[in-house]
Amino acid sequence: MKGQQGKVADTVPAVELHGPVNEFHGAHEHIVDGLHALEKLPQLAEALERARRISEMALNLFDKTVHEHHADEEQELFVHVQKSCTDIREGHRVQELVARLAADHRRIEKMWAKLRPAVAMTAQGKLHGVPDFRADIATLVELYLEHAQLEEQVFLPLADAILTRDANHMAALDIALHLRHAPPPRGSYV
Secondary structure (H helix, E strand, C coil): EECCCCCEEECCCCCCHHHHHHCCCCCCCHHHHHHHHHHHHHHHHHHHHHHHHEEEEEHHHHHHHHHHHHHHHHHHHHHHHHHHCCHHHHHHHHHHHHHHHHHHHHHHHHHHHHHHHHHHHHCCCCCCCCCHHHHHHHHHHHHHHHHHHHHHHHHHHHHHHHHHHHHHHHHHHHHHHHHHHHCCCCCCCC
């Protein structure tokens, strides 16, 4: 029988138990506690699998997508916008924004480098023992969200306004980005 806390009820046996048989009375409490803990295992295993999948996604996100995105911005977008500025005040504003966004990239990349080993261990289903993992992840996410907001709401509209003044400037950026992502030419054998 089960008690209120999931324990075998302490009921008086119908008959009095004697000798070694009495030693078994109440012995199931520890086993029942273990069984109730076991009932939670599927939920914990699902959480572990979700953590593993999210870690794999984060490794791909930062090692490939974020890395390439930062390179595209710094080597193409920022350069083309800076070259296309015609007004000195606008040019200073672009310089300030580019410096801030590039500094954000370095901070984000540095934070990722610190977190990456723990994320990789999580992707393998291993414990990493990083004491500030939760806080470090929260800080990285907060920094990137602030960075993305600045870029989306301030820099990109300014960049668009600057580049659309001359269709050739927009076309040059488009071609540069296309060439960065085009597969390398295949060599031919003679």
